[in-house]
Amino acid sequence: MSGPAILVVAPMPAFPTSAGNRRRLLTTCAALQRGGYAVDLAYYAHEDQxxxxxxxxxxxDEAAAAGLFRHIFRIEPPATIPLTTRSRCFxxxxxxxxxxxxxxxxxxRAYPETRAILMNYVFLSRALEAAPPGVLRxxxxxxRFADRQQQYRPFRAEPNFFYTDRAGEAAGLARADIVLAIQSEEAAYFRTITDRRVHLLPPRFATRRPFAAPARVKRIGFLGHGNDPNLVSIRRFAAAWSEDWTPARPELVIAGEISNSLGPTAGPGVRLAGYLPELEDFYDGVDLVVAPILMGSGLKMKVAEALSFGKPVIGTALGFEGFDPVAPAHRLPTAEAVKAEVLALADDAAGLAxxxxxxxxxxxxxxxxxxxAETALLAMLSVSDGKPSEAAASVAPATANDSDRVVTFLEGGRLNRETSLRSDLRDDPxxxxxxxxxRVAPPGADPYTPARRRWFARAEEGKTERRQDEAGSPDAGLAGLRLALSPEWVRDRRLPPPLRADLAVQLADVAADWxxxxxxxxxxxxGTTLALTLPRHLAFGTHPHAAFRIGTPTREITLGRVTPLNTSRIPMYSSAYISAYTSARADLPGAPAAVTFAGLGAGPEASTILFLHDDLIGRITVLPDPVPSPEPLP
Structure with missing residues (x-):
């Protein structure tokens, strides 16, 4: 028997819980499950993009999500998500x-017994208009997203997340029956712009460790995701901490994804611990946690998490917004004040207690x-539901098929394909x-299944020529597929050159992004210099990449200099050949450039270059010499 069903839609995955919004998602779903609801989770793959x-x-980690929810789904973004806008706001x-x-x-239509749909973030509220009649929204x-960009101005920074105005936020909230706020200040604000019921729902945190006061502080810690508020705040605090640091003072340990955004080196007294898969590894290694938050909204989940591990926390008033703080150490005005409070208490056992x-x-x-608040929310949902009824499994989404594995033998190794939920896997023994x-569901599967086909390459000693694969095909069958490259494979060059070249052959006929x-x-x-139009960000910046000349033999070539061209001032560069550029993606506008490749060869024959960068695939057709009459791209 299962309880009534609720669909939860989110633009972030539930696992791994490496960011505050993911922790919020999980705590809310856990509250619904404690109330007896069967929760289905649909991930709109915004963050993946x-x-x-x-x-x-x-x-x-789709596999971890499958173990927690009744059903899981994946919605692929059909186009590029804009991170900036030329308007005053989004x-x-x-x-x-x-x-x-x-x-x-x-x-x-597939699950008509569903009682409610919970949409994460107001910027996805339009989708609630598609909810069936009678479903609670x-x-x-x-x-809070209205005027969020104004928080960045004192720090001379530009937001790269959503922001809107009060009218837009009010219009989004009007699409709901119940609006959930994460902290009291924002609940009060929402009540001024909407007549919908606003319910304050702070996330519950189970106690992970009992509180224990340190006798002295040897290490302080900050664990966070690499979002703008965290970056601005910890950079300011780390700079202040390093300024006059001596070995007699505590060490600042910065962990989590934010470590990757702070550069390879840290200042004196600061250690970057990187991403830690187990939270215990971080909290067991520090005596005190700092929350020197200077910007942002919502509830600072890192504060609640640190408290759940029994760690004393010192932070700014903004860092403790929503916690109703009383102690002065929880209402400090600046990062410098947080530093001063830590130093004042570092050797004060009574003060630390x-x-x-x-x-x-x-x-x-x-x-x-x-x-x-959780009890009150469940009571509201129960009134809306009437009497609970069993949730029927109308349509079972396609599940992962770990037995669907195909091997293609290549020069120097093999290409392994599997269909699974193992979305977090980058390197498998x-x-x-x-x-x-x-990028899309496997052939024949439900269109919203999170299972995907993935290809892995493994080098093998003694493999010097191709062999027929286990499926009876001489190649991996990638032609025409829409693929997202693994940036690590392109960037790290861990695979031997012959295998990399043979992989390029397999990828030569996939659906190109440009x-x-x-x-x-x-x-x-x-060196051979080409004139062409290529994605603008490649013409004006350096990106990890790999380039291959496809042919007999296929070989990896080296990108040298890229020089943007002003075609209006140089007539020979304004020909139809150079402007022949196509891309179905709005975020890949073209820019003319002169590009030099080492190893391409200077022969007059036509050739093809496979250009791999980020997660994208580009295909360059080098026209033969002499240049024929203009022909449009196919």
């Missing part, structure tokens, strides 16, 4: 494509309010290094 655009493998629906509403409509706001008691009282009061993931024609305009030594 963002990570890939910044050259990182997305930290998403319109409320700029980040919500019709694909999310189409999924909600499909789900309503909720929005978990997470943050008092701080720890204040933190224990704060956490107990916070959790009591969170538990009351058996399969090898992740090369690419299909295509261009090029003409030779010069040679010097081993």
């Amino acid at each position: 963002i990570y890939r655009r910044f050259g990182q493998h997305p930290p998403t 319109a409320i629906d700029d980040w919500c494509p019709e694909a999310v509403g189409a999924f909600v409509a499909w789900y309503g 909720l929005i978990d706001t997470h943050d 008092a701080l720890t008691r204040a933190c224990a009282d704060l956490f107990a009061g916070y959790n009591a309010r969170a538990e009351q 058996e399969r090898g290094l992740l090369v690419a993931t299909e 295509e261009a024609q090029a003409v030779r305009v010069g040679t010097a030594g081993d």
Whole structure:
């Protein structure tokens, strides 16, 4: 028997819980499950796209989610999510494509017994308009987004997350029956812009460790995701901490994904611990946690998490917003004040004991309010539901098929394909290094299944020629597929050159993200210079990449200099050949450039270059010499 069903839609995955919004998602779903509801989770793969655009493998674990929820689904973004806008702010629906509403409509038909739909973030609220009649609609706001960009101005920074105005936020909230606020200040604000029911729902945190006061402080810690508020805040604090640090003072340990955004080196007294898969490894290694937060909204989940591990915390008033702080150490004005408070207490056993008691009282009061809020929410849902009924499993989504494995033998190794939920896997001892993931559901599967086909490459000694694969095909069958490359494979060059070249052959006929024609305009030594149009960000910046000349033999070539061209001032560069550039993606506008490759060769024959960068695939057709009459790209 299962309880009534609730669909939860989120633009972030549930696992791994490496960011505050993921912890919020899990705590809210856990509250619903404690209330007897069967929770289905639909991940709109917004964050996956963002990570890939910044050259990182997305930290998403679909297999872990499958173990927690009744059903899981995946909604692929149909287009590029804009991170900036030329308008004063984003319109409320700029980040919500019709694909999310189409999924909600499909789900309503497939699971008509569903009682409620909970949409995470107001910028996805448009999808609630597709909810079937009679279904309760909720929005978990997470943050206030009206005028959010103004927080960045004192720090001379530009936001790269959603922000809107009061009218837009009000319009989004009006689509819900119940609006969930994460902390009291934001609940009060939402009540001024909407007549919908606003319910304060702080997340509950189970006690992981009892509070224990340190006798002295040897190490202080900050654990966080690499978002803008965290980066601005910890950079300011770390700079202040290093300024006059001596070995007699505590060490600052910075851990989590934010470590990757702070550069390879840290200042005196600061250690970057990187991403730690187990939270215990971090909290057991520090005596005190700092929350020197200077900007941002919502509830600082890192504070609640540190308290749940029994750690005393010192931070700014903004860092403790929503916790109803009383102690002065929880209401400090600046990062410098946080530093001063830490140093004042570092060797003060009595002061540390008092701080720890204040933190224990704060956490107990916070959790009591969170538990009351959860009980009230479940009561509201129960009234809306009427009598609970069993949730029927109308349509079972496709599941992972770990037995669907195909091996293609290549020169110097093998290419292994599997269909699974193992989305977090980058390097497997058996399969090898992740090369690419299909962007859409496997053939014949439900369109919203999170299972994907993935290809892994593994080097093997003694493999010097291709052999027929186990499926009876001489190649991996990648032609025409829409693939997302693994940025790590492109960047790290761990695989031997013959295997990398053979992988390029396998990828040569996949669906390219962009295509261009090029003409030779010069040679010097081993270098050949081409004139062409390529994605603008490649013309004006350096990105990890790999380039291969496809042919007999296929070989990896080296990108040298890239020089943007002003075609209006140089007529020979304004020909149709150079402007022959196509891309289906709005975030890949073209820019003319002269590009020099070493190892391409200077022969007059036509050739093809496979250009791999970030998670994208580009295909350059080098026209033969002499240049024929203009022909459009196919």
